[in-house]
Amino acid sequence: xxxxxFADQLLNPTDKFVRAFFLVICMSLISMFFGVILGxxxxxxxxxxxxxxxxxxxxxxxxxxxxxxxxxxxxxxxxFAIADIYRFQDLNLFGFIIRGNVQAAIICLSMREAAYxxxxxxxxxxxxxxxxxxxxxxxxxxxxxxxxxxxxxxSLRVVVPPMGNNFNIMLxxxxxxxxxxxxxxxxxxxxxxxxxxxxxxMFLILAIAYLIITMGWSMFQLVMEYRLKRxxxxxxxxxxxxxxxxxxxxxxxxxxxx
Amino acid sequence: xxxxxxxxxxxxxxxxxxxxxxxxLNKGDVLSIIGPSGSGKSTxxxxxxxxxxxxxxxxxxxxxxxxxxxxxxLMNEKVICQQRRKFGMVFQNFNLFWHMNLLENIIEAPxxxxxxxxxxxxxxxxxxxxxxxxYEKRYNFPKKLSGGQQQxxxxxxxxxxxxxxxxxxxxxxALDPETIGEVLKVIEQLANEGMTMLxxxxxxxxxxxxxxxxxxxxxxxxxxxxxxDSFFNSQDNIRKTNFIGQNH
Numbered sequence: 161x162x163x164x165x166f167a168d169q170l171l172n173p174t175d176k177f178v179r180a181f182f183l184v185i186c187m188s189l190i191s192m193f194f195g196v197i198l199g200x201x202x203x204x205x206x207x208x209x210x211x212x213x214x215x216x217x218x219x220x221x222x223x224x225x226x227x228x229x230x231x232x233x234x235x236x237x238x239x240f241a242i243a244d245i246y247r248f249q250d251l252n253l254f255g256f257i258i259r260g261n262v263q264a265a266i267i268c269l270s271m272r273e274a275a276y277x278x279x280x281x282x283x284x285x286x287x288x289x290x291x292x293x294x295x296x297x298x299x300x301x302x303x304x305x306x307x308x309x310x311x312x313x314x315s316l317r318v319v320v321p322p323m324g325n326n327f328n329i330m331l332x333x334x335x336x337x338x339x340x341x342x343x344x345x346x347x348x349x350x351x352x353x354x355x356x357x358x359x360x361x362m363f364l365i366l367a368i369a370y371l372i373i374t375m376g377w378s379m380f381q382l383v384m385e386y387r388l389k390r391x392x393x394x395x396x397x398x399x400x401x402x403x404x405x406x407x408x409x410x411x412x413x414x415x416x417x418x
Numbered sequence: 419x420x421x422x423x424x425x426x427x428x429x430x431x432x433x434x435x436x437x438x439x440x441x442x443l444n445k446g447d448v449l450s451i452i453g454p455s456g457s458g459k460s461t462x463x464x465x466x467x468x469x470x471x472x473x474x475x476x477x478x479x480x481x482x483x484x485x486x487x488x489x490x491x492l493m494n495e496k497v498i499c500q501q502r503r504k505f506g507m508v509f510q511n512f513n514l515f516w517h518m519n520l521l522e523n524i525i526e527a528p529x530x531x532x533x534x535x536x537x538x539x540x541x542x543x544x545x546x547x548x549x550x551x552x553y554e555k556r557y558n559f560p561k562k563l564s565g566g567q568q569q570x571x572x573x574x575x576x577x578x579x580x581x582x583x584x585x586x587x588x589x590x591x592a593l594d595p596e597t598i599g600e601v602l603k604v605i606e607q608l609a610n611e612g613m614t615m616l617x618x619x620x621x622x623x624x625x626x627x628x629x630x631x632x633x634x635x636x637x638x639x640x641x642x643x644x645x646x647d648s649f650f651n652s653q654d655n656i657r658k659t660n661f662i663g664q665n666h
Contacts, residue, residue: 294469295513299527299579300503302496309530313517391517391559 166361169352170368180348181369183262187344188331191266195273195330196323200312202278203285217278224275229268230336237264237340265337273330280322284315316388324381331373345369419478420445420614421583426465426475428458428638435461436472437638443583443631446612450625450646453635454661459618462635463585466616467505468498479504479582503531506576510588512568514560514575520547521556524575532579539578546574550604566597570604577608584608586617590624622665626650634658 173181205217224232237260240246248260288311296306338347345366353362419442428436435458443449451459465472468485471492477484484501487493493501515523524543528534534542547553550570560568569589576584586605590598602624609615609628619625625632625646632649634641634657642649642658653659 289513291509291511291513292515295509295515296527297469297499298467298502298505298507299575300499300531301527302499305530309526310515314515391519391561 162358162361165356165358166364169358169361170365173365174352176343176348177345177352177365177369180343180345181373183342184331184334184344185373187262187266187269187334187337187342188327191269191273192327192330194266194270195277195326196281198270198274199277199281202274203281204307206278206282207285221275221278224272225279229272229333230339232268232272233265233337233340236268237261259342261337261340261342264340265334265342269330269333269337273326276326277323280319280326281315284317284319285311287318288314320381320384320388324377327377328374331377332370419443420447420480422476422478423466424476424478426462426472426477428461428465428470429473435638436465439475439635439638439640441633441640441643443614443616445614447630448609448613448615448617448628450629450632451616451618451635452620452622452625452632452661452665453641457635458638459635460587463507463587463616463618466583467502467507467585469502469507503527503579504582505585506579506581506583507585508569508572508576508587508589510591512560512565512572512592514568514572516560519557519559520552520563520571520574523560523571524578527575528578543574543578546577547571549607550574551600564597565593566600569593569597569601573601573604573608582614584613584615586615586619588618588620590619590621620665622662634661636661 169177202217202220205213206221208214208217237248241248248264250260251258251263292310292314293306296310301309334342334344335346337344338350341347349362349366353359356362421443423442424440426436426439427434439458439462441449451462453459461470464470465475466477466484468477471485476486476490479501484504485493485498492498514520515526518526521540521543524546525536525539528539528542529536544553544556547556550573552567552571552574555563555567555571560571563571573589589605590601593601598621602621605615605617606624606628617625617629629646631644632646633643634649636657642655644652650662
């Protein structure tokens with residue numbers, strides 16, 4: 161173990177490593193964004209009255225949950241190019257160059273995420289009481305207004321915890337994009353360790369890098385879940401009191417004696 | 419007639435829940451609907467504003483057909499959605515939106531559906547909250563309130579849409595005995611202001627006090643539909659006298 165190399169690489173990572181670090185974050189965030197939006201759509205299709213639309217959504221979810229995302233990466237990027245179906249070109253977006261393989265990776269990750277999120281969101285929608293839908297109907301709200309003002313917000317209570325789980329998995333799944341040459345953390349670490357023969361040190365740093373990213377996410381999720389508990393709080397409590405209630409380990413509101 | 423309901427039938431696949439219910443109300447009438455559980459009272463109420471689509475029958479409000487057009491064809495969902503807001507409805511379980519505070523609950527539909535400006539919606543909502551005695555609680559969330567308070571807020575939410583008819587589906591059945599009174603008082607106040615109302619209730623005394631007419635249903639049929647005085651004084655029907663005897 162070369163501690164000076166380890167400390168040096170940890171505190172002064174190379175530009176390549178930093179770029180890879182942010183690439184992982186960006187790829188995950190973008191894929192999650194599209195994944196959630198597509199997931200809502202597929203969840204709604206799955207709950208549609210038409211058998212045909214239901215089946216379509218079911219098939220999509222089945223296929224994208226069944227095939228490993230690594231297979232999709234190679235199929236979409238390398239396979240499509242060789243079969244002359246579609247060749248991903250580098251894209252210049254406001255001065256940022258998005259490499260073809262990054263685009264392919266984002267598309268595959270989004271489509272896979274959509275399949276998982278569709279099931280999570282479907283569960284969330286089904287958890288909303290019929291009475292809430294009746295109430296919005298009676299007030300003259302349209303189907304879409306009922307969905308985005310009442311049903312989807314209420315389903316968040318059920319959706320957010322597994323969604324956080326999914327995002328955590330997504331952050332780590334980006335490592336698989338190395339098979340199509342995306343220069344994310346795993347491939348970059350491999351390259352550096354191959355050049356320096358410091359495999360143990362470099363991969364330790366890689367592990368720490370993933371820990372930092374997921375920690376950032378966990379904190380964000382904590383804040384989000386706190387915000388979602390707004391309805392269980394008294395408006396006249398101070399912010400500190402609210403935090404105390406929400407962040408204690410036993411935060412079962414029904415046992416809250418105050 | 420202001421509200422005319424004619425020959426409403428409702429089937430749930432094989433089950434014949436409503437077997438031809440007809441009644442009509444003048445503006446300002448209060449009709450109480452009583453009857454044993456499972457007699458179709460709630461279903462009947464839901465068929466009036468097409469929360470459930472009746473299998474057959476006509477509903478006319480102010481001479482305008484609701485839900486089915488003149489040829490008996492179901493109107494499209496958008497039209498039904500617009501017509502539905504002429505009826506305010508209050509549920510047994512309140513069904514306040516639990517992720518919004520009381521004020522947000524009340525301004526939601528006026529802003530989204532009636533496209534009112536937020537300032538106007540809020541000032542109207544505050545007026546309504548004052549009326550039902552919940553102004554101080556306007557920033558509270560429903561689950562932090564008692565059943566009686568929630569139900570009064572639900573009434574205010576329905577009134578914010580300026581409905582022409584109010585439908586009450588057992589408004590006090592889920593309440594603690596000590597909070598029933600405050601809700602009944604609000605409903606009574608509405609009746610005195612001349613709101614046209616249909617009230618499904620088990621509170622016979624309350625029905626006696628506020629109704630212009632009382633209807634009793636059993637097994638999907640009307641047992642009796644009379645003015646309040648004659649309803650409670652006549653002894654013509656054994657099922658009715660039994661029911662009243664049991665529930666008094």
